[in-house]
Amino acid sequence: MPLGRWASVAHPEIDAVELDDVLHALADPTRRTIVRMLLAEGDRACGTFGLPVAASTLSHHFRALRKAGILRQYDEGRQRMNTLRLDELDARFPGLVSTVLDAAK
Amino acid sequence: MPLGRWASVAHPEIDAVELDDVLHALADPTRRTIVRMLLAEGDRACGTFGLPVAASTLSHHFRALRKAGILRQYDEGRQRMNTLRLDELDARFPGLVSTVLDAAK
Secondary structure, three states, X not given: OOOOOEOOOOOOOHHHOOHXXXXXXXXXXXXXXXXXXXXXXXXXXXXXXXXXXXXXXXXXXXXXXXXXXXXXXXXXXXXXXEEEOHHHHHHHOOOHHHHHHHHOO | OOOOOEOOOOOOOHHHOOHHHHHHHHOOHHHHHHHHHHHHHOOEEHHHOOXXXXXXXXXXXXXXXXXXXXXXXXXXXXXXXXXXXXXXXXHHOOOHHHHHHHHOO
């Protein structure tokens, strides 16, 4: 868990997270790659994913994942960090994230 | 399996079905209800689902499910029937449909 404060952006309570929003958020290969990297390697700053998409597009993807309750963002110095909400998601939608990631293999 | 012919509409080969399309198609409560009813009760004509949505909306939902490879449609007399492609989907995306349906409970 991060030591810094949550970024000044909205994070939905897990009970308010809708399945439809999670499915839409995971219905994109770049967003699934972000989730997979966070799952495999832990918290990570937005600028360090090395994905072949424009910064504005990447920003859109992080926002979609955050609004769907899939990740939290917090500020650490000048970096915006991302952390997966896997335990919360697994409690609310058992096995969903891993099943979707496996399906994409 | 149906005895009638497939309806004269496009059905993607299962290998051409994209995960993104399946997730988008399942990201809707009415479409999940259609899938759940087909799963529980077998093949069924479009007009017999008794869902509280307009016929045009329902038609849109069946089309979305068909294009995503989730169901097949065939004509039987004057009725358009629907059949779930569960075995094919489970071979391609193991456990995905049941995990999503369970998550919606």
